[in-house]
Each structure stands twice: as structure tokens, then as C-alpha cells.
Amino acid sequence: SQDYCHIDSDCGPNYGSKDRYLLYDVNPPEGFNLRRDVYMRFAILAYKLKQSKKDELNNFKLVLPPWSRLFHWKYNAEPEHIPWGRFFDLESLKRFAPVIEMYEFFDAINQTYGVKIDEVYVLQHFKDMFETGNFKDRMQIEQCAQKYQINYFFYKNVTSNNVKCLSYHGPATKLSQLLLKSSAKTILLDHAEVALHDMFGDRTYWQCRRSMRFNKDLQKIALDFRQKYLNSSDEFLPENWEDEKPKRSTKGGPYLGVHLRRRDFLRGRAHQVPSINSITQQITNLLEKLNLSQVFIATDADEDEYRDIIKNIPFKTQRYTPDSETREKIKDGGVAIIDQIICSHARYFIGTYESTFSFRIQEEREILGFPPDTTFNCFCKENTECPQPTRWKIVY
Numbered sequence: 001s002q003d004y005c006h007i008d009s010d011c012g013p014n015y016g017s018k019d020r021y022l023l024y025d026v027n028p029p030e031g032f033n034l035r036r037d038v039y040m041r042f043a044i045l046a047y048k049l050k051q052s053k054k055d056e057l058n059n060f061k062l063v064l065p066p067w068s069r070l071f072h073w074k075y076n077a078e079p080e081h082i083p084w085g086r087f088f089d090l091e092s093l094k095r096f097a098p099v100i101e102m103y104e105f106f107d108a109i110n111q112t113y114g115v116k117i118d119e120v121y122v123l124q125h126f127k128d129m130f131e132t133g134n135f136k137d138r139m140q141i142e143q144c145a146q147k148y149q150i151n152y153f154f155y156k157n158v159t160s161n162n163v164k165c166l167s168y169h170g171p172a173t174k175l176s177q178l179l180l181k182s183s184a185k186t187i188l189l190d191h192a193e194v195a196l197h198d199m200f201g202d203r204t205y206w207q208c209r210r211s212m213r214f215n216k217d218l219q220k221i222a223l224d225f226r227q228k229y230l231n232s233s234d235e236f237l238p239e240n241w242e243d244e245k246p247k248r249s250t251k252g253g254p255y256l257g258v259h260l261r262r263r264d265f266l267r268g269r270a271h272q273v274p275s276i277n278s279i280t281q282q283i284t285n286l287l288e289k290l291n292l293s294q295v296f297i298a299t300d301a302d303e304d305e306y307r308d309i310i311k312n313i314p315f316k317t318q319r320y321t322p323d324s325e326t327r328e329k330i331k332d333g334g335v336a337i338i339d340q341i342i343c344s345h346a347r348y349f350i351g352t353y354e355s356t357f358s359f360r361i362q363e364e365r366e367i368l369g370f371p372p373d374t375t376f377n378c379f380c381k382e383n384t385e386c387p388q389p390t391r392w393k394i395v396y
């Protein structure tokens with residue numbers, strides 16, 4: 001019979017230490033770039049806990065949920081647990097908040113037979129929130145609104161005997177009240193996306209965002225591509241994000257960067273998504289207006305659709321397509337990041353209305369120091385004017 005590691009049993013090398021572990025998981029259908037935003041809410045919580053350290057209960061490490069079975073990605077082996085270090089620079093993340101990879105957590109508590117999480121809280125919205133318009137910050141253990149199935153990160157041997165549903169409205173940082181009342185060694189918050197940002201767009205938000213530097217191998221692939229095909233070399237950023245200074249003078253490489261979200265957006269957002277003809281027109285007009293002769297297109301469109309998009313653009317077009325060996329190594333997430341890096345270094349960027357993929361590119365360009373006019377642009381349904389993205393400018 002299996003045995004599990006409990007708070008009382010000193011079954012791992014670090015189990016006797018004062019470290020506590022905060023785990024979180026996100027609603028399965030959520031995509032890569034919303035998950036990056038949820039990470040920020042919890043990294044800021046971990047950062048603030050560390051700053052306010054008063055008692056020994058306040059000793060949390062935030063465990064990074066592996067990238068398992070994302071709805072939009074293809075996985076070869078099932079199930080696959082991709083650690084954060086494959087996409088991000090762990091050292092940079094750790095300079096902001098005390099985060100660790102899931103495998104480091106497993107090592108620390110020695111889960112030879114599996115892990116039983118001491119306390120699990122499944123976050124849910126208050127049932128009456130929209131009816132009564134009560135948007136005050138509050139939290140309360142309530143009946144689960146939906147049947148809940150334990151399936152943490154697609155690990156069969158991560159379970160819990162102590163699961164409660166927590167109706168919640170407020171920023172993730174308010175959860176510190178709950179965490180510091182408990183003395184559990186391991187706490188998992190599921191449906192973490194229910195908790196909001198503490199202060200969206202303030203200095204701490206941007207520090208956290210700046211700490212999310214990409215994995216260095218991916219940065220190198222993107223730089224090689226820009227040098228080889230787009231006549232673009234690197235923009236200066238200091239080695240350490242903490243040394244970055246405000247600037248607005250970045251010019252970017254001599255190309256237009258485009259992010260075109262297609263696939264499920266064609267169904268879910270048909271009233272906003274432009275036709276192929278309209279896209280061709282808008283790209284051509286922009287290239288002429290900006291006096292640029294090449295465009296880099298990041299898109300989730302398939303090859304046929306991509307060919308239809310570029311066939312009537314009378315300028316040089318580029319798309320990043322890795323060979324099969326590279327794709328196997330960097331996965332769909334790596335390709336997405338390389339697309340984002342290349343778009344974020346363009347002289348001018350135009351993205352897709354309300355796509356979090358485009359939002360992350362805009363943030364990257366804010367960090368790089370581009371003038372906002374060259375960043376906060378999106379395609380219109382027709383080749384006319386339409387609402388443009390909110391300008392969430394960087395704060396230092």
C-alpha cells in the first residue's frame with residue numbers, strides 16, 4: 001500500500017525545515033498568456049509576503065505549475081510537464097519572488113510515493129456577485145458551485161484529503177490572510193485565476209513583469225532569426241532586469257511586426273476578426289505609410305491560411321518556422337515566445353484586438369522603451385478606424 005508525505009511525518013530532506021509551499025493551478029482551458037498574468041498575481045503575493053515577513057508562518061515558496069496539456073498546444077508524450085525554465089529565465093524570476101519549479105518542490109519534500117497536499121482551496125466567484133452588484137473584497141468557505149474533481153497538474157500522485165471551496169472576490173494578495181492563519185506546510189489554490197491583481201499597472205506590477213525574462217536559448221534563436229532575415233540586431237537591455245532604466249527612444253528593427261490571432265478567434269470573435277483581404281490591405285497600407293519594406297507575421301493560422309494572407313502583400317514577408325528538431329526541443333510554447341520576441345523588436349507593431357498574446361508583446365515593447373504610438377495598435381475588422389488597445393504604460 002502507498003504511503004504519503006504528511007506534515008507530521010518528516011519524510012523529506014526539507015520537510016523538517018520551516019519552508020512552506022504555496023501551489024496554484026488554473027482553469028484548464030486558459031491559454032499560455034493569461035496564465036502568465038495569473039502567475040504575476042501570485043508572484044506579487046509571494047513577493048509581498050516575503051517583504052512583510054513577521055512570523056515563522058510567513059515562509060512561503062511559490063511552486064510554479066508545470067505547463068501541462070495546454071489546450072492550444074500539441075504534446076508528444078502524454079502527459080508532459082514542462083518546467084518554467086524551458087520558457088523563462090528562472091534566475092530572473094527568483095530575483096523578484098521566492099519561486100521554485102515543481103520538481104524542486106518534489107525534491108524538497110521527497111515524494112517517493114506521491115504528495116498529499118495539506119490544504120486545498122478551490123476559488124470560485126460569489127454566486128450573488130453579479131445579481132447584487134456586491135463587488136466588495138470578501139472570502140468565505142462555501143459549498144462548491146460545481147462538482148470538483150481532483151486533478152492537479154495531471155499528476156496522478158498529487159492528491160489531497162482536505163479540499164474546500166472558497167468563494168472569493170479580491171486581489172491575490174488578500175489571500176495572505178488565509179495563508180497566515182493556517183499552519184499547513186503545503187497549500188494549493190485551484191482556479192487561481194479567480195483572484196485578481198493587487199494593483200494593475202503599478203511599479204510592483206512592472207517589476208514583476210520585467211523579471212519575466214525569457215529563457216536565454218529562445219532569446220538567442222530569436223536574435224539569430226532577426227539578424228539573418230530582418231536586418232535587425234539586438235536592443236540594449238542590461239543583463240539584470242533590476243538595472244533597467246526608463247527610456248522612450250528605442251527604434252527597433254526595420255520591419256513591421258504583426259500578431260494575427262486566428263483559429264478559435266475566428267469562431268469566438270467572428271464580429272471582430274478581419275477577413276484575409278482586409279488584413280492584406282491593412283498590412284500593405286501600413287508598410288507604405290511607415291516606409292518599410294518587410295513584415296514579420298506571428299500567427300497561429302495554418303500554412304494554407306498564412307499563404308492566403310501573404311499572397312497579395314507586395315512586400316517581403318517573414319514567418320518563423322522551426323525545423324522539426326528545434327520544434328521538438330522548444331515546443332509550441334518556445335515558438336510562441338520567439339514570435340513574441342521578434343514582434344517586440346519591430347519598428348512598429350500591430351496586434352489582434354483583445355488577444356492576451358498581443359498584450360504580452362505590448363508589455364515587452366514598453367520594457368524595451370518604444371514610443372507608445374508604435375506599440376498600441378490593433379487590426380480593425382474592416383479597413384477603417386476602430387477601437388485601439390488601452391495604453392498600459394510602464395511605471396518605474
Ligand SMILES: C[C@@H]1O[C@H](OP(=O)(O)OP(=O)(O)OC[C@H]2O[C@@H](n3cnc4c(=O)[nH]c(N)nc43)[C@H](O)[C@@H]2O)[C@@H](O)[C@H](O)[C@@H]1O
Nearest residue numbers: 029030031032033072261298299300335336339355356357
Ligand atoms: C478565445 C480565447 O483565446 C485566448 O487566447 P489569446 O488571448 O489570444 O492568447 P493565448 O492564450 O496566448 O493564445 C493561445 C495560444 O495560441 C497560440 N498562438 C496564438 N497566436 C500565436 C502566434 O502568433 N504564434 C504562435 N507561435 N502561436 C500563437 C499559442 O500557442 C498560444 O499559447 C485563450 O487564452 C483563451 O483560452 C481562449 O481560447
